[in-house]
Amino acid sequence: MPCSEKRARLLLERGRARVHRLVPFTIRLLDREQEDCALQPVRLKLDPGSRATGVALVRESQEVGADTGEVQRSAHVLFLAELVHRGHAIRAALRQRAAFRRRRRCANLRHRQSRFDNRTRRNGWLPPSLQHRVDTITSWVRRLCRWAPVSSLSQELVRFDTQALQNPEISGIEYQQGTLAGCEVREYLLEKWGRKCAYCDAENVPLGIDHIHPRSKGGSDRVSNLTLACHPCNRRKGAQGIEDFLAKDPKRLARIEAQRKAPLRDAAAVNSTRWELWRRLTATALPVEAGTGGRTKWNRHRLNLPKAHALDAACVGEVHAVTNWRVPTLNIQCTGRGSYQRTRLTKHGFPRGDLTRSKSAFGFQTGDLVRVVVTTGKKAGNYLGRVAIRASGSFNIQSATGLVQGIHHRFCTLLQRADGYGYSWTRIAI
Structure with missing residues (x-):
């Protein structure tokens, strides 16, 4: 392999x-x-995220270090993928449906008896947008376990690590923090503040951690009092309070004060689903290894790998070397399997036109992977992508280069039936 x-x-x-x-x-x-x-030992590694989940299939090997004599675990990458979720689309659709129903009830347009919220939810209930993430990841774990001889699993489970003791002399606060202290906090701040300076919006520059309210004036080390600042802004701010430093920019001051108190939504989504995903993985009867976000980042920096969800998955858990990581990465976009809605709607929620009741036309279904060869005309060329059908036989093709409209069905050749996902290949690094 x-x-x-x-x-x-x-x-x-x-x-x-x-x-x-x-x-x-x-x-x-x-x-x-x-x-x-x-069969050689193959490990499936997962880096769950709010918008995308990294997937890495690696072949493991163990070697004894010549200098230390310790057993080191190397990962030879076989397959990389990034699974892009559609939780935001599910949430938007549910909110739109609730708004339509609320208006119909309140405006007395069509009486709908209000249903009181007296139903109980089962233990471990998750909102549909979050349940989708767990179900999708579990589905792909089952698929890859059928296609490859997976013998073990790894999941990034928690964001903070109380590491195993490496130094016998360590004690006190160093014992509690471990060697990865600071990695989780820095990564959290980078995600929360958009990887740019909070005071000047500078990007792609070295960013340091700054206390919004300085410690010399009673500021704490809590994450709600921390932000990112470039070196010039950090030096100019010094020990000033943020009110004095941004006295001439009240809009930025108000934005920073509001953003520092707001939790990271992506972190909340991941924290809500991580244990449910852990229970699903342990139910597969395969040994499951738990890793942390801090250790993943530490491994990636130590191995000098670029930032990507798929490579983060390859760095989950205990790993001392990652090879063959330049393989193409498969982008898996969750698209769903269509809609039960049979009409278009106006902005007020009233029907506007009817949709075809048949989900297939001329042997094709929306979402099928097709190859298109057009020999003449304005749209001459070869295309590969997902098809959107029409009853007239004039299809749309969503290819890697963009949307191609008005392709006759006779130019299409079916390659793979729709399974609720769209696929494309990319390279993380050359």
Whole structure:
């Protein structure tokens, strides 16, 4: 592992394997049983996020260090993916539905008897937008476990780490913080303040942690009193209070005061779903390793890897080396499987036109992966992407380069049926 392209072509040409799936490309051997195969340990690593989740399939190997004599674990990357969630779309659709129902009830347009909130929710209930994240990640874990001989799992579970003791002499506050102290706080601030200076909006420059209300005037070290500042702004602010420093910019002052008190929504979403995902993974009967956000960032910096969700997944848990990480990354966009809504709606929630009741046309369904070859005309060319069907037979193709409209169905060739996801390939680094 991994199987090279040349070997895969030979297996297919000789009839020893067949194509199981095109995206991600998977072949299935036909000339041997699983009991006859010598399988190497493969670990599936997950870096759950609010908007996207990193997925890394790695082959593990253990070596004894020549200097220290300790066992070091290396990860050889086989497959990288970034799973983009659609929780925001689910939340927006539910809010729109609730607004339509509320208006119909209050304006007496169509009587809908109010239903009192006297129903109980089961233990562990999550909002649909958050439950979607857990279900989607679990679904892809099951898929990858079917396609590859996964023997263990790793998940980034918590954001703060009380590390195992490495120094026998350590004590006091150093014992509580461990060697990764500060990594979680810095990463939290980078996400919360958009990776730019709070005082001048400077980006792509070294940023330091600044106390909004200086410690010399009673400011605390709580995360609500911390922000990011570039070196010039940090030096000019010095020990001034933020009211004095931004006296001539009241709008920025008000924005900083409001933002410092607001929690990070992405962190709240991840914290709400992490333990439910952990329970789902432990139910697979595979050994599950828990990692932390601080350790993931520490591993990535130590191994000099670029910032990406998929590479963060490869750095989850205990890892001393990551190889073959320049493989293409599969972007998996959650698109859903259509809508039950049979009409378009006006801004007031009234029906406007009817949608076709058939979800397929001319043998195609919205979301199918198709290859299009147009030989003549303004739209001549080769396209690969998801199709959006019309009853007239004039389809739209969402390709990696953009949307192509008005493609006749006779130019389309079906490659893979719709499964609720859109796929595209990218490279993190060259």
